[in-house]
Every structure is written in C-alpha cells, then in structure tokens.
Amino acid sequence: MSEQFDWDVVIVGGGPAGLSAALNLARARRRTLVLDSNRPRNSATFHSHGFLSRDGISPLELRKMGREELEQYPNVSFERTIVEGIEPLVAADVADAASALEGASATVGAGFTVTHRGRAVTTRTVLIATGLREVLPKLPMLRAFYGTSIHSCMECDGYEYADKPIALIGHTDDLAERALLLSQWSRDLIVFTQGIGHVSDADEAMLAERGVRVDRREVADVAGDRDGLNGVVLVDGETVAREAAFVRPDYETALDFAAGLQLALDAEGLIVVDAAGRTSTAGAYAIGDATPPGPQQLIVAAGDGAEVAAVINRDLL
Incomplete structure (x- = not known):
C-alpha cells in the first residue's frame, strides 16, 4: 500500500513541532517530507529560553540544527516552499485504488495530494505544524x-x-x-x-x-x-x-492551504484535535500553536511533535 504514494507523511511547517515529528518519523523509517515557508513567528527574537540544553539559543539556529539532524536520514526530505493546497484523494487518483486501500483503517483514510510550487505529491498522511501569525x-x-x-x-x-x-x-x-x-x-x-x-x-x-x-x-x-x-x-x-x-498580540491561523481538508475549528480558529493530534479528517493531524490552547513554549511544541509522530506511525500500521 505504501508504495502507491510518494510519501508516508507530509509535514507542513518546519518549526520545533514539525522538525521533532519528522525526526521521530525518520527513525521509524517513514518516508517523510517537510515543507516549510521559513516564516517563523519568533524570527525577530534573538534568544529562546526554557529549551533544555539549548537555553538562550537563537530560534533560527535551533531550526537550523534540527534540519541538519534530519539530513542524516535518507528517508526524509526538507524543502523551503509555500504549500498551495491539500486535497483528499479520491479512488480515481490512486493507481490500483482497490489494492491501495485494501485493509486501510478509517484513521488513515485514502491519502492526500499536496501541492507546492505548482507541483503535486501524494501522501498517506499529512501533519499540520504551521503555528500562528502574531497581530501586534x-x-x-x-x-x-x-x-x-x-x-x-x-x-x-x-x-x-x-x-x-x-x-x-x-x-x-x-x-x-x-x-x-x-x-x-x-x-x-x-x-x-x-x-x-x-x-x-x-x-x-x-x-x-x-x-x-x-x-x-x-x-x-x-x-x-x-x-x-x-x-x-x-x-x-x-x-x-x-x-x-x-x-498581548492577537493570533491568526494561516490555514488557507488546508481548506480542502474541511477541518473542524474552534471558536478561536484553532484546529480541533483529539488527545493524539488527530483532526476531524481521517489521515490529517495537527500539532503546535495552531491547535488549542494556542501559543506555547518551543520545548512543549517539540514534545508534542514527538508524541504525535508516534501516533502517526502506529496509525500507518
């Protein structure tokens, strides 16, 4: 079934949450693509604090180190790009759809097409880790x-x-x-x-x-x-x-690219997830600031990434 798709997981967002998820999925031997716009909310900050062993590090340096760690895994790719859309696959979009979906759980679903830079890739699951925009x-x-x-x-x-x-x-x-x-x-x-x-x-x-x-x-x-x-x-x-x-900023999600997923959102516009990071759409997951309760420390986001990666890996089985 996995070979019917370009990737097992496409992660949208390359901050601590997305990179942590990618690292753990890489170690689970999942074919993982990370797509990041390189527009982090904390880019204006020179130092980040409270991250064990990295207290005081530049947030941009922390992201750079995370990407470098991913480079040692051949089953992971990282691209700086803008995601234009994510759409659920229908049967006609999957080669030998009956075979591809045979035995698939309702948790994972039929897969997705992710479009970026005018190119489309297919994936079994997607993980949204795009964070928030600050309105100062x-x-x-x-x-x-x-x-x-x-x-x-x-x-x-x-x-x-x-x-x-x-x-x-x-x-x-x-x-x-x-x-x-x-x-x-x-x-x-x-x-x-x-x-x-x-x-x-x-x-x-x-x-x-x-x-x-x-x-x-x-x-x-x-x-x-x-x-x-x-x-x-x-x-x-x-x-x-x-x-x-x-x-005290106001916060906005940047989820236009995910309109095709028809995700359930709460009153604040954050993505509704269960305790395991699953959204209302089978096969789509979300972590980090774009989920309730909203903005959180980097180390908490990284921990969420590791936890949801384990969930995705089990669901893909």
Missing part, C-alpha cells in the same frame, strides 16, 4: 524594539527583566491574568489597557496589592534608542518610563 498592537515604533526589549512571551523572556520597570500593553480580556503572571518577575509593572482592555475593579485591586498599576489611557507609541526601550508614549503626550514591555 499598531504602534509605529513597536517593531524597532520587538524581540530585543519588547516581547510577547513572558515565560520565555520575563526572567531577563527581573525587578526592572516593565509595561504590559494589550486590549484582551485576559490582561489581569497576564499581569498577575508577569508580576512574579517584577512588581514595578504598569498595565496599559489601550483604553479598551478589560480589567475589572476587583482585578485592579488585586493587582494593586502586588504593587501593579493599571493605566487606562490609550497608548500612542513606544520610545527608545539604540540601547533599547525607555518609555511608553500616551496619547496625551506623557511618556511613562519603562525599560521593557510585553505585548
């Missing part, structure tokens, strides 16, 4: 400091700003929860709600007990110099001195 606050100078003294992941970068003056900028309903978490690194914290972020009176009182202030004025911009961020600029003209800031 629309502040003119934010990008100049993003990844150096402005960040989105507190668990990743909070330690570097212990006891320093920090800002938390956002507009979502979880601002108070995030401020509480951030206060474990610094109590010199101001939460800027952008005039619309929801922080209840009870939440504000709770934060005040920890020394955290809430500023409900609208933020116009951030300010700084070559040494980094030095303030948050408000619409009334005041600049509030801060040495670092964390922003």
